Amino acid sequence: MSDTLTIPAKDGSGRFAAYVAMPERTPAPAIVAIQEIFGVNAGMRRICDDLAAQGYIAWAPDLFWRIQPGIDLTDQTEAEWQQAFDLFNKFDADKGIEDIAATIAAARRHPKSNGRVGAVGYCLGGLLAYLTAARTDVDASVGYYGVGIHERLGEKDAIGRPLLLHIAEEDGFVDKDAQKQMHDALDPHPLVTLHDYPGVDHAFARPNGTTRNENAAKLADQRTIDFFAEHLR
Template sequence: MSATNTIIPALDGEGDIPAYVARPDADSSRGIVVIPEIFGVNAGIREKCDAWAAEGYLAIAPDIFWRFAPGIELDPDVEEQLQEAFGYFGRYDPDGGVKDIEAAIRWLRTQGTAKTGCVGFCLGGRLAYMAAARTDIDASVGYYGVMIDQMVGESHAIANPLMLHIPTDDQFVSAEAQAKMHEALDPHPKVTLHDYQGLGHGFAVTEGNRRDNDTAELADRRTREFFAKHLA
């Protein structure tokens, strides 16, 4: 595996998106877009890219805040940095963000990938849902995606498989929001929802106070199996 920092062209000539890229040891026809939380392309997100490269995928993590706060790397366990991240979230335009995911998908295809998936966390989980509804990505996975309940009206456009990991005690996604997601998405033939009882937001981070190791490993195994099936 090798890893580099690179830039990829944004759509419509808007500029260049900084990104972290992890390449497998051999050429791969499978790609993964790793979509960060609100903490930037930090060590945990780079570690997730590296893990996908070790599985044989070409992995890229675009800097989703590149338009107004490029290069940030924050630690959610540090209160000041957590509050800084909330400020960036408040400024973020998810409609522009899904265009950046589309740009990453297109870049992966220039590298020879025939099948591409995305996996996102928190805000990235929302973007994974949006990518499933608004792009032709082959498969998508969202972990503790926020505000998806406000976008279930787009679910009719989901044409390829989508998996969502939902911790039931997520302090940022209420029980009512979770119920709305289940009501709208459980009947969808392309969507799979997994609930994790008693778990909170961020349970699958690579390290830190939020991680629940056993449940993170279960969710990650489900994600690996999902992509192995749908990106084959």
């Protein structure tokens, strides 16, 4: 079962929508699914539905609402890519983290929640999952092929809850030097785990994506499932 709920922004500037998928049994822990540059599209809704099938209340907030609400793009056409990059360039990551924090608070308050909340993000959302671990009270976070994490490593010391990061070794948006910086800074952190996936490109786990790799996606997703089972159950 799924629904669309609205969440008040922390700065009082308005309300934004979130796709919410419910599990069969409640109370249950929640997971905030953090979008790519394509908005809350069919792939993000599928991720939420899969999380609900695993027993989580899954929330996918519309983080582009301050620019244009209801963005729903794919990676299948050049025009959609151009629109997605334009949205990315206009996006304020700090406001995005505020909206994620508001979603976490809403998820904790939900009458069918058990009070525990995780976050999982992809691409842009992978960076935001890292920042969510550093800036919010989320219980556990997972980032897939986050772009720009190496530029935010100064925030690593604020991470106080478990964080899992999946790294595509042939990521066209995160080069080998950036990956090395991430490992050098984060491998010693007692709450952070990094997994590398050889031979795969960015977005290897995107549902129906052009660079999806089934073997790597299944391995990463199983690690994510196990991670949340350990920290949210």
